[in-house]
Amino acid sequence: MKRVCILRLGHRPFRDKRVTTHVGLAARAFGADGMYLAADDPGVAGSLRDVTARWGGDFFVEDGISWKTCVRSWKERGGTVVHLTMYGLPLGKVIGEIRGKEQILVVVGAEKVPGEMYGLADYNVSVTSQPHSEVSGTAVFLDHLFEGAELDRTYPDAELRIEPSRDGKRTVP
Ligand code: SAM
Numbered sequence: 001m002k003r004v005c006i007l008r009l010g011h012r013p014f015r016d017k018r019v020t021t022h023v024g025l026a027a028r029a030f031g032a033d034g035m036y037l038a039a040d041d042p043g044v045a046g047s048l049r050d051v052t053a054r055w056g057g058d059f060f061v062e063d064g065i066s067w068k069t070c071v072r073s074w075k076e077r078g079g080t081v082v083h084l085t086m087y088g089l090p091l092g093k094v095i096g097e098i099r100g101k102e103q104i105l106v107v108v109g110a111e112k113v114p115g116e117m118y119g120l121a122d123y124n125v126s127v128t129s130q131p132h133s134e135v136s137g138t139a140v141f142l143d144h145l146f147e148g149a150e151l152d153r154t155y156p157d158a159e160l161r162i163e164p165s166r167d168g169k170r171t172v173p
């Protein structure tokens with residue numbers, strides 16, 4: 001079964017709470033199975049778990065992770081490591097090959113990514129060769145990986161579900 005997880009690098013607990021939470025929210029909503037956070041931030045991990053408890057599914061969050069150990073053990077287990085960076089190969093050129101892999105770890109950074117990451121990655125992939133953000137990079141990458149199928153995903157055991165509406169805000173129950 002395909003498994004796709006995110007590794008968030010470079011999170012600074014005093015500055016990046018919101019962006020890292022949004023990386024996790026985008027990862028969950030666009031079909032990833034979970035997120036490893038290479039920092040100790042129980043607040044971010046807790047708020048993402050809270051969203052999963054209310055909105056369903058089994059998206060996991062593990063904080064306090066060593067990024068290098070995470071990347072190395074993913075590779076040792078035969079998985080593929082994809083590092084999103086504006087310096088990488090264009091998404092459209094490599095996504096077909098990546099789609100064929102079963103276990104995919106998608107690495108996203110913050111301000112500075114350690115140089116070593118570029119060598120450890122199986123693929124350094126750019127989502128355009130322009131600077132934007134870890135949130136947009138995650139969302140666009142996953143959407144291309146799943147070819148839009150994630151848009152129709154359902155989330156089991158949800159306490160809350162949206163009843164799509166043309167003219168208002170409806171949730172069930
Ligand atoms: N100098 C960084 C870089 O190498 O992409 C930009 C830092 S950006 C604030 C934080 C993260 O957003 C990056 O580590 C990368 O994961 C993601 N990102 C930003 N622009 C991207 C792009 N065009 N393609 C893929 N990922 C991107």
